[in-house]
Amino acid sequence: MSDHSLLSVEGLTTEFATQHGRITAVKDVSFDLEPGERLGIVGESGSGKSVTARSVMGLLDENGRVASGSVTLGGRELTDMSESELGDVRGSEIAMIFQDPMSSLTPVLTVGTQIVETILEHRDVSETDARERAIELLDRVRIPDPESVVDAYPHELSGGQRQRVLIAIAISTDPDILVADEPTTALDVTIQAQILDLLVELVDDRGMGLIQITHDLGVVAETCDNVAVMYAGRIVERGPVSEVFVTPRHPYTAGLLRSTPRIADVEPDLLAGTVPDPGERPTGCNFASRCSHATDDCRTGDPPLERAGNHEAACVRTAQLGPLEPVPNVQRHESDHSASTSTLIDSNDVRKEFSSADSLLDRLLPGGDPPVKAVDGVDVSLAEGETLGLVGESGSGKTTLGRLLLELTDRSDGEIRFDGRPLTEVPEDELRSRIQFVFQDPNSSLNPRQTVGTILQYAVQKHDEGVDVDSRVRELLREVGLDPETRHDYPHQLSGGQKQRVGVARALAVDPDVIVADEPTSALDVSVQGQLLELLEEIKLERGLSMLFISHDLSVIRHISDRVAVMYLGRLVEVAATEELFESPRHPYTEALLSAVPDPDPRVDSERIILEGEIPDPKRPPDGCNFVTRCPEAMPECEHDDPKLVGDGEDSVACLLHNDATRADDRRRPKADRE
Amino acid sequence: MNYRHVAIRVLQTVPVLFGVSVVVFIIIHSAPGDPVVNLLGIQATEENVAQLREAYGLNEPLYVQYLHWISGVLQGDLGQSITRERSVSALILSRLPATLFLAVASMVVATVIAIPAGVVSAVRKGSVSDHTVTVGALTGISVPNFWLGLILILVFARTFELLPPGNYVSPAANPVESLKHVLLPAITVGTAYAALLARQTRSSMLDNINREYVKMAKSKGLSSRKVFVRHALKQALLPVITVAGLQFGYLLSATVVVEQIFAWPGMGRLIWSAVRQQDYPTVQGTVLVIAALFVFINLLVDMAYAYLDPRVSVS
Numbered sequence: 001m002s003d004h005s006l007l008s009v010e011g012l013t014t015e016f017a018t019q020h021g022r023i024t025a026v027k028d029v030s031f032d033l034e035p036g037e038r039l040g041i042v043g044e045s046g047s048g049k050s051v052t053a054r055s056v057m058g059l060l061d062e063n064g065r066v067a068s069g070s071v072t073l074g075g076r077e078l079t080d081m082s083e084s085e086l087g088d089v090r091g092s093e094i095a096m097i098f099q100d101p102m103s104s105l106t107p108v109l110t111v112g113t114q115i116v117e118t119i120l121e122h123r124d125v126s127e128t129d130a131r132e133r134a135i136e137l138l139d140r141v142r143i144p145d146p147e148s149v150v151d152a153y154p155h156e157l158s159g160g161q162r163q164r165v166l167i168a169i170a171i172s173t174d175p176d177i178l179v180a181d182e183p184t185t186a187l188d189v190t191i192q193a194q195i196l197d198l199l200v201e202l203v204d205d206r207g208m209g210l211i212q213i214t215h216d217l218g219v220v221a222e223t224c225d226n227v228a229v230m231y232a233g234r235i236v237e238r239g240p241v242s243e244v245f246v247t248p249r250h251p252y253t254a255g256l257l258r259s260t261p262r263i264a265d266v267e268p269d270l271l272a273g274t275v276p277d278p279g280e281r282p283t284g285c286n287f288a289s290r291c292s293h294a295t296d297d298c299r300t301g302d303p304p305l306e307r308a309g310n311h312e313a314a315c316v317r318t319a320q321l322g323p324l325e326p327v328p329n330v331q332r333h334e335s336d337h338s339a340s341t342s343t344l345i346d347s348n349d350v351r352k353e354f355s356s357a358d359s360l361l362d363r364l365l366p367g368g369d370p371p372v373k374a375v376d377g378v379d380v381s382l383a384e385g386e387t388l389g390l391v392g393e394s395g396s397g398k399t400t401l402g403r404l405l406l407e408l409t410d411r412s413d414g415e416i417r418f419d420g421r422p423l424t425e426v427p428e429d430e431l432r433s434r435i436q437f438v439f440q441d442p443n444s445s446l447n448p449r450q451t452v453g454t455i456l457q458y459a460v461q462k463h464d465e466g467v468d469v470d471s472r473v474r475e476l477l478r479e480v481g482l483d484p485e486t487r488h489d490y491p492h493q494l495s496g497g498q499k500q501r502v503g504v505a506r507a508l509a510v511d512p513d514v515i516v517a518d519e520p521t522s523a524l525d526v527s528v529q530g531q532l533l534e535l536l537e538e539i540k541l542e543r544g545l546s547m548l549f550i551s552h553d554l555s556v557i558r559h560i561s562d563r564v565a566v567m568y569l570g571r572l573v574e575v576a577a578t579e580e581l582f583e584s585p586r587h588p589y590t591e592a593l594l595s596a597v598p599d600p601d602p603r604v605d606s607e608r609i610i611l612e613g614e615i616p617d618p619k620r621p622p623d624g625c626n627f628v629t630r631c632p633e634a635m636p637e638c639e640h641d642d643p644k645l646v647g648d649g650e651d652s653v654a655c656l657l658h659n660d661a662t663r664a665d666d667r668r669r670p671k672a673d674r675e
Numbered sequence: 676m677n678y679r680h681v682a683i684r685v686l687q688t689v690p691v692l693f694g695v696s697v698v699v700f701i702i703i704h705s706a707p708g709d710p711v712v713n714l715l716g717i718q719a720t721e722e723n724v725a726q727l728r729e730a731y732g733l734n735e736p737l738y739v740q741y742l743h744w745i746s747g748v749l750q751g752d753l754g755q756s757i758t759r760e761r762s763v764s765a766l767i768l769s770r771l772p773a774t775l776f777l778a779v780a781s782m783v784v785a786t787v788i789a790i791p792a793g794v795v796s797a798v799r800k801g802s803v804s805d806h807t808v809t810v811g812a813l814t815g816i817s818v819p820n821f822w823l824g825l826i827l828i829l830v831f832a833r834t835f836e837l838l839p840p841g842n843y844v845s846p847a848a849n850p851v852e853s854l855k856h857v858l859l860p861a862i863t864v865g866t867a868y869a870a871l872l873a874r875q876t877r878s879s880m881l882d883n884i885n886r887e888y889v890k891m892a893k894s895k896g897l898s899s900r901k902v903f904v905r906h907a908l909k910q911a912l913l914p915v916i917t918v919a920g921l922q923f924g925y926l927l928s929a930t931v932v933v934e935q936i937f938a939w940p941g942m943g944r945l946i947w948s949a950v951r952q953q954d955y956p957t958v959q960g961t962v963l964v965i966a967a968l969f970v971f972i973n974l975l976v977d978m979a980y981a982y983l984d985p986r987v988s989v990s
Contacts, residue, residue, distance in 0.1 A: 054890075057894055059890050059893060059894055061885065062800075062885075083899060084898065084899075086896075087896045087897065087898055088896060089896070090893065090894050090895065090896040091894065091895040091896030091897075092896055095894065095895070096891075096894040098887055098890070098891050098894075099887075100887060103886060103887040103888060104887045104888050104890075104891040105888055105891070106888045106891075106892065106905075106906045106909075106910065107888070107910060107984070107985075107986060108909045108910050108983060108984055108985065109905070109906070109909075117895070117897065117901070117905070118895040118896070118897075121895065121896050121897055121898075121901075122896060153985040153986070155985065155986045156985075166891075169891075169895060
């Protein structure tokens with residue numbers, strides 16, 4: 001390792017004491033960071049990437065310890081420093097940005113206090129000067145109105161702003177190294193683009209070294225020079241991003257790249273199996289059991305990280321395999337769904353307002369908040385056998401819309417027709433057995449005190465009392481790709497992917513016609529996510545189901561949908577066939593959304609449209625077009641004319657650039673005309 | 676916290692207090708026995724009893740008696756004691772200061788011990804001090820307060836003669852003496868309270884010191900003391916304050932027994948004797964005042980919340 005490195009990690013091994021004995025989370029990890037270098041550490045959950053970062057910072061949980069190896073910063077060893085010695089290094093020489101800005105700021109202290117205390121800890125300045133500096137920093141991370149934000153509490157800020165505050169704290173003392181642990185994972189894609197842009201700019205400006213920990217290959221491709229790919233506690237491949245992501249030498253790296261859903265027109269090529277748990281790693285190469293190139297040699301010893309081409313890989317077969325292909329060459333199969341089938345669900349001007357008043361007294365007293373317009377006049381339809389992707393950022397109202405269609409939430413206004421009848425006339429029992437919901441978080445949607453068998457049994461019995469419950473449960477589990485013996489397990493004994501499969505099985509138990517899936521894969525790792533998407537697609541084709549697939553992830557939406565509806569601030573801004581929408585988006589928001597998704601292919605140098613600002617408060621949406629405050633192409637008339645979703649054929653868009661119909665037209669016309 | 680929020684919380688106390696008035700009225704009136712018989716003794720003639728019942732309105736239907744009482748209460752009149760020649764308001768006013776003094780002293784004693792103990796116990800989890808606090812807290816909760824009171828009197832007042840065995844001295848009259856007198860009863864009442872608070876503080880701190888924001892504070896290079904006190908403790912105290920407010924009810928009920936032991940002339944003793952004599956107006960009045968006190972304390976807790984937790988004002 002070079003002597004000039006800013007940070008040098010050598011043979012780092014980190015262990016955790018658990019009920020099942022000591023578990024090695026990270027094994028023999030080495031890397032260097034030069035001044036100004038941007039290093040990405042990428043891996044799925046359980047790969048040890050976050051543990052690596054926390055070992056470097058000395059921020060392991062109580063039961064964790066660095067068992068061997070060294071971490072040297074500017075020639076000083078960090079692993080054997082006392083807590084107070086570390087205190088001088090942390091924050092001043094090496095700073096960390098945490099994943100979840102929601103939980104990483106102390107909720108009871110103002111933003112200013114939290115920045116100022118960092119400055120005062122490491123710099124000999126007065127409190128007034130520190131506060132001045134805090135305001136400068138907030139301005140530097142592009143927070144509007146820093147003079148008032150400095151006195152705000154974290155909950156008063158949006159997620160994106162909070163992440164900016166975390167960055168402001170991290171750079172407040174000009175550290176040499178910034179460790180960013182999934183800094184944008186909790187954020188929406190347009191906000192993620194803003195934050196990544198800011199991070200890179202700051203790091204370059206100040207010549208800081210950056211360690212970016214992430215599961216998102218696209219983020220690495222967009223922001224890093226070098227990358228270390230981790231799998232099951234080890235670095236399996238390391239080198240410049242332009243090499244590793246273009247000519248990967250380790251089968252895992254290639255597999256990960258190939259299985260990532262992309263905006264580009266390729267079908268992901270799935271990686272089978274799951275990451276072994278830290279306690280159950282095999283002897284030999286950890287990846288051997290999932291590797292299509294594995295031979296008996298792979299199962300004997302841990303392969304070391306060795307030179308492979310212009311970078312390094314830990315695979316015994318590197319020489320034989322040569323460079324691997326990172327992008328699957330399978331073209332996306334075009335959907336064979338024909339548009340002529342009948343409409344199953346049809347909504348007309350559906351609205352949902354949430355009142356913030358929660359009690360009788362609250363409503364009686366004057367001076368409350370206006371209601372939140374979660375869904376503000378949406379027309380959407382779902383045809384038989386079709387998958388409609390509903391995409392939007394948080395706060396767009398996509399989940400509420402999904403719930404309205406199932407009558408899980410009462411709507412405030414508008415009409416929904418199911419199978420030609422108004423929803424109110426469809427008996428509850430029929431509705432529940434024909435439309436089913438797959439929830440986002442399998443951890444909270446499965447009762448932790450019931451076995452998988454019991455959970456499914458209820459659904460089966462509810463649907464059909466005469467059936468042989470046990471054999472039906474086993475059949476369902478097989479259908480979703482689980483071992484029928486899983487029925488004796490409790491949810492906590494299953495992995496995230498398995499739990500979500502149980503969620504799907506529960507939905508299928510009543511033999512529905514429509515499945516509404518709300519972000520079913522957002523809690524899962526890339527390879528598991530791909531497997532679940534494939535399962536949903538198979539089931540859908542086999543049973544001829546219709547599906548409403550709600551997601552914030554455009555790559556996933558592209559992968560699974562026939563048609564896509566884009567939602568922004570309670571309204572649909574564009575609805576089009578998938579191909580059409582991704583090839584030639586028409587609404588400026590759709591365009592920006594597509595360009596904001598980081599692409600894992602470093603060769604793609606797409607022109608990013610970075611949207612300014614954030615989604616406005618749904619209690620006080622702007623006059624005119626809802627998108628006007630952020631639209632790069634806003635025209636004067638957009639300020640007051642509210643565009644209507646107008647279709648030509650299958651595709652419709654709500655934008656004055658394409659059509660000058662406004663929502664007001666409807667209201668001006670006498671009612672008779674509208675019929 | 677804005678005024679709107681305060682107004683809502685204050686208005687919410689009205690139905691609570693109304694409910695309390697109904698419940699206490701029904702319970703005391705359905706207890707067996709008769710205050711007039713208690714007053715006159717068993718030798719009293721039926722005629723005398725009937726006369727006195729008439730005088731106190733005890734022959735009216737129950738709902739009329741209630742309406743009569745509650746309309747008085749709404750006008751600030753808690754009625755006349757049956758067994759003592761005084762108004763209930765005057766009785767309460769003469770007794771309330773002693774009880775409040777004892778309750779506040781108990782709270783202070785408890786908080787001063789419990790919060791630091793809970794924090795140390797959480798920060799040094801698994802250490803000797805942690806075990807000491809945990810075992811101590813369990814003991815504190817398990818020990819009956821009347822027993823503890825007797826033991827304290829025996830040890831500190833009788834054997835070593837360090838402190839007086841109770842007897843209220845008004846803090847306005849003689850502050851130093853009054854503190855000496857309140858110490859033993861305050862410890863007696865406060866021990867279980869302290870134990871509860873210490874346990875709550877410990878678990879709440881433990882819950883918080885593994886949170887991301889505490890790691891974040893550490894990553895800024897702050898000293899452990901700052902991390903724990905400034906970041907973790909303020910947040911961790913929120914559930915502690917809730918428990919402290921709810922358990923204030925325990926504190927008030929503990930005074931009923933403890934005031935007997937330490938001959939403390941407070942509300943507890945007043946209730947005790949009023950219940951024994953079935954002095955309806957006095958029982959109703961004292962219970963209502965104590966309930967109002969409890970509701971008021973919890974209102975204060977809500978306000979304290981808004982001060983400590985800025986998120987409350989928006990939710």
